[in-house]
Amino acid sequence: MLFETSHLYDFLRSLILPLREIDHALPKKGQIYDLGCGEGVISKFLAKVKTREVIGIDSNKTRLQKSTLKNLNFMYRDIRTFNFKSADGVVISDVLHHLEFKDQKKVLYFVFQGLKKNGVMVVKEIDAGEFIRSKLSRFWDLVLYPNDKIYYQNSKNLRNFLNGLGFKVKIVRASRFFPGSTTLFICQKL
Numbered sequence: 001m002l003f004e005t006s007h008l009y010d011f012l013r014s015l016i017l018p019l020r021e022i023d024h025a026l027p028k029k030g031q032i033y034d035l036g037c038g039e040g041v042i043s044k045f046l047a048k049v050k051t052r053e054v055i056g057i058d059s060n061k062t063r064l065q066k067s068t069l070k071n072l073n074f075m076y077r078d079i080r081t082f083n084f085k086s087a088d089g090v091v092i093s094d095v096l097h098h099l100e101f102k103d104q105k106k107v108l109y110f111v112f113q114g115l116k117k118n119g120v121m122v123v124k125e126i127d128a129g130e131f132i133r134s135k136l137s138r139f140w141d142l143v144l145y146p147n148d149k150i151y152y153q154n155s156k157n158l159r160n161f162l163n164g165l166g167f168k169v170k171i172v173r174a175s176r177f178f179p180g181s182t183t184l185f186i187c188q189k190l
Contacts, residue, residue, distance in 0.1 A: 034093075096125050
């Protein structure tokens with residue numbers, strides 16, 4: 001096969017992900033976790049910076065890939081119970097809305113506790129306040145995950161919760177050409 005299916009998926013997924021913005025926001029060295037990494041598109045992109053140790057975490061064993069890179073590993077874990085220490089950075093992309101609100105808060109709390117001081121968490125999430133874009137995102141979630149119950153949040157509510165944990169939050173609207181919500185919450189632990 002000229003172009004493997006996983007390479008095709010990685011390519012198509014990279015078109016809708018604001019990979020450069022995520023990469024730019026995270027530390028260039030240290031331990032970076034990709035929670036709910038799926039096939040690892042973001043993890044692989046972040047691991048191009050050799051001074052990072054990237055760890056992709058996902059609860060779907062069939063989606064996890066084997067890495068040929070020394071600074072990239074994948075782990076089969078549930079992010080709702082995964083407790084980590086000494087992270088320099090964390091990315092959570094298109095994952096939170098698949099979790100009930102109480103589990104979203106739990107995961108974000110665990111991340112805050114596991115991040116080093118001045119560590120950075122980047123959350124790419126659907127903003128329910130973007131009326132048309134959130135509806136288009138909901139369409140894609142119905143197509144790709146027809147059995148999942150979806151829990152979108154308004155960016156204002158999510159920002160308030162993150163601020164309450166102790167994060168300094170900057171909201172960026174990335175990948176505006178994609179007809180869906182691509183809101184980034186860039187959070188630094190104070």
